[in-house]
Amino acid sequence: MQELVVVGGGFAGTWAALAAGRELLLNEAEARVTLVNRDPFITMRPRLYEPFTPEMRLELSPVLSALDISLRVAQVDGLDLAARTVNFGPGPHDSLRWDALVIAAGSVQRPLPVPGAAEHALDIDTFGGAERLAQHLQRVLARPKAEGALTFVVIGAGFTGIELATELRRHLRNYGRESLASEARIVLVEADAVPGPALGAGPRPLIEAALERCKVEVRLNTRVTAIDASGITLASGEHIPSLTVVITSGLQANPLGTQLPGERDESGRLVVDGFLRLPGQEHVFVAGDMAHARTDESHTALMSCQHAVPMGKMAGYNAARALLGLSQRTYQQPDYVTCLDLGDGGAVLTSGWDRQVVDSGAEIKTLKQTINTRWILPPSGGRESVLPAADLDAPWPPAA
Ligand SMILES: Cc1cc2nc3c(=O)[nH]c(=O)nc-3n(C[C@H](O)[C@H](O)[C@H](O)COP(=O)(O)OP(=O)(O)OC[C@H]3O[C@@H](n4cnc5c(N)ncnc54)[C@H](O)[C@@H]3O)c2cc1C
Known part of the structure; x- marks a missing residue:
């Protein structure tokens, strides 16, 4: 045989x-x-x-x-x-x-070469990682008055970082209360000068508008130099208190x-x-x-x-x-297409290697859900x- x-x-x-x-x-x-x-x-x-x-x-x-x-x-x-x-x-x-x-x-x-990343940050790279994030969010939402409990940091504004940052309020609504989800501060940190640098210029205005609509605070040209149990430290020396740091580094x-x-x-x-x-x-x-x-x-x-x-x-x-x-x-x-979820900002569909925008909004969000729950199975x-x-x-x- x-x-x-x-x-x-x-x-x-x-x-x-x-x-x-x-x-x-x-x-x-x-x-x-x-x-x-x-x-x-x-x-x-x-x-x-x-x-x-x-x-x-x-x-x-x-x-x-x-x-x-x-x-x-x-x-x-x-x-x-x-x-x-x-x-x-x-x-x-x-x-x-x-x-x-x-x-x-x-x-x-990719490991993020920053002290404390392995010990204090979460990821959504695996099923286990996504499950740990869900359990962690439920824990922090149960004690919202602790310092940094309602600040959620996503490091890396690539495809995954943008999708997570724009969807995070939906996580918070699911695991906590609407009032906490509205109150939450969501910070997306990116070393590059633009969000989604690899996604090209075509979808960028839609990405920027969606990040604004989802009230994501975008920190561009910004490097994280340390992560600890209390939050992140930036190259400028600024410390952002946060009990939830998720790395999406590619x-x-x-x-x-x-x-x-x-x-x-x-x-x-x-x-x-x-x-x-x-x-x-x-x-x-x-x-x-x-x-x-x-x-x-x-x-x-x-x-x-x-x-x-x-x-x-x-x-x-x-x-x-x-x-x-x-x-x-x-x-x-x-042929090559991309479909990027933008949370409450809908989704954007691009076509070709130069990522020309084909369509965006609620209908494309439905398409994204169809892709994720049917087509890729x-x-x-x-x-x-x-x-x-x-x-x-x-x-x-x-x-x-
Ligand atoms: C958060 C996130 C969002 C993404 N979004 C998109 C998207 O919108 N569109 C898109 O097209 N792609 C997306 N991707 C990328 C896509 O998931 C990957 O490109 C795809 O999963 C690659 O398929 P694969 O079979 O090569 O690897 P995987 O799907 O990673 O499968 C590898 C398998 O090998 C197993 N394995 C690994 N090591 C071992 C070992 N030593 N022994 C035995 N088994 C092992 C793993 O358990 C796993 O089952 C995303 C990825 C992530 C993490």
Whole structure:
């Protein structure tokens, strides 16, 4: 029996396993797909800025079992290309042998090199992080008179920081009282001169208007130099008392990738070829936030679900075809859109790599909710619906 192993059960890994499973089933191959994930869930990371709900993650087993894919719940700590194993620990049974491998262990938040950040700040990088933030907010809202209890600091005005800052009053309304939510001071700190520097000039006026409407105090050109239990200190020496500091400092590739040979980009992503293969490794594919892949002649995939899903499908398909000795396909994804939630300021939809604004407001907010609660979900409902969805040429997102 040949073994195809997928490391990581996020957007890229889950779709890689499904596309591989489909290809092996259709070819009646003597091969098995195993997906290894550190927990039994796929987390909807793009939802983690919203008020917390357990629905931000889904069980992987029902999705995978539709195509007879095995789930192994384990933390991978070693990738051995020479021995063709993924390893979980020092024992002889703590490893899985593979004949083809897809690496899709995603990304982690970039550490903020500021004293006290690790001890005193929260994040929304993982399901656990979002749950901790919800529990923390409930605790501080229960003692609103404590110094800094009603000041909420978000560090980093990128995509996630803007979404969180503009949605925070909704969190406070959900976990506390309307009066406390209105009274709260929300501070968004950004080292750059503009909010959302990477989002370009197109949506910026809408972002600025939404931050104002949501009464977010934006501190630009501002660096945080220390975080402690009482708040943050800025480079100017100013101290902002706050019991809630959330860091949204952007993503970097999972450090598992440092075990592999080859070129890496500034985010630690592994540079892959057009088939999403690790150069020089015919049976090793990389997808999602760990892969630096060309989408067309002039662009590179971003760390986004929008890229992780099609990349994952292609990597899984190609890995299965590599096992079968069949031709592979080249990853291409020229179209690009963004949909940014702006809290009570609605949402903004942009199109193209230059992020031209297509539309904004309440209708786009509804679209964002549809994306987050429907489009990014893996397929459900048994083999009759999962098998066609795993086809490389099936439209994704399904309703788009
Ligand atoms: C707050 C937030 C908001 C975002 N908003 C958007 C958005 O609006 N639009 C968008 O397109 N993208 C958004 N993103 C980015 C998007 O979530 C990622 O690009 C996407 O999740 C990447 O998919 P992936 O499969 O590569 O990685 P992930 O989804 O991170 O999945 C990786 C999986 O690997 C598992 N894993 C990691 N290490 C190990 C290990 N050692 N052993 C076993 N398993 C392991 C993890 O548990 C996880 O299940 C957002 C991200 C965050 C954090």
